[in-house]
Amino acid sequence: MLGVSHATSGAALGLAVAGLAPQAVGTAPTAGTILTFAGVTAGAALLPDLDHPSSTASRRFSWASWLAAHAVRPLSALVFRLTRGPRDSGRGTHRGLTHTLAGALLLAAGVGVASARWGTPVTAGVLFVCLALAIKGLDGLVPGPPSLVIAAGLTWVAEEYLPGGTAGTAGWLGLAVGLGMLVHSLGDAVTESGAPLLWPFPIRGRHWYPIGSPRPLRFRAGGRVESLLVAPLLTLGTLALAVYVVPGALDVLLDLRARLVAGG
Incomplete structure (x- = not known):
């Protein structure tokens, strides 16, 4: 899927979980906690997509991204070679370990433990990295270094000015990371390639079986269906959900509309 589709689907899931089911996050549904979780x-x-050399995740932070990738x-x-089934093919370098439920759970656990142990520094760092990726993933709308500046500014605003700040999400950011990775793989599962979500469980002689939606419901990543239908619908749906679940968002929009009408 396109970066904008991955980013907006991740934001939508984060908004839904933190805004509609705050008990799952374990915090009060304030603007700060909801937007931090969704970011x-x-x-x-x-x-x-750190496993793809030309992806946003592999390039966004220069040498740091290069090292991670x-x-x-x-x-x-390596994991692919050690666990491949008799009918598995390929090298396992793209849509491999990072596209599995197990991989998402592993990174989620690490982030969760770190944010619970060290609190605000980890929370702010994770939020900055994820915001920079999300902004850059919005189809190149914010090119180059400015996306890092914007991400840093938004992280500071979330920490200092949003009601509730970011502190309420410490310890639960692991869940946000895991859900984001999972929704990425689910997104890939509705494309023609699929994703090995259920590794290492064997399916039809393959431990890396590409889980996917029924063939008639799949589309080509970056094709016309995604560009003209899926990505716009995800974007509009995410914006509508944000207005619905973020406390005060609707009031801000109504006030802005009133100011524009008065100014006109």
Whole structure:
């Protein structure tokens, strides 16, 4: 799927979980906690493509992204070789370990433990990284270094000015990261390629069986169906959900509309 589709689907899931089921996050549904959670799921929805050398996740942070990608790809290939079934083919470098439920759970656990242990520094760092990925993933609408500046500014605003701040999500950011990675793989599952979500369980002689939707419901990644239908619908749906679940969002929009009408 396109970066914009991954980012918006991640944001939508984060908004739904933190805004409609706050008990799952364990915090009060404030603007700060909801938007922090959604921002992390949006960016984490691009993380699985660290196993692709030309992806946003592999390039966004220069040498740091390069190092991460060059650690992930060999690791994924090694795990593939060690666990491949008799009918598995390929090298396991792309749509491999990072596109599995097990991989998402592993990274989610690590982030969860770190954010619970060290609190705000980890929370702010994870939010910054994920926002930078999400902004860059919005189809290049914010090119180059400015996306890092915007991500840093939004992280600061979330921490200092949004009601509830980011502190309420410490310890639960692991869930946001895991959900973002999972929704990425589910998105790939409705494309022609599928994703090995259920690794290492054997399916038809393959431990890396590409789970997918029924063939008639799949579409080509980056094709016309996604560009003209899926991505716009996800974007509009995410914006509508944000207005619905974020406390005060509707009031802000109504006030802005009133100001525009008065100014006109």
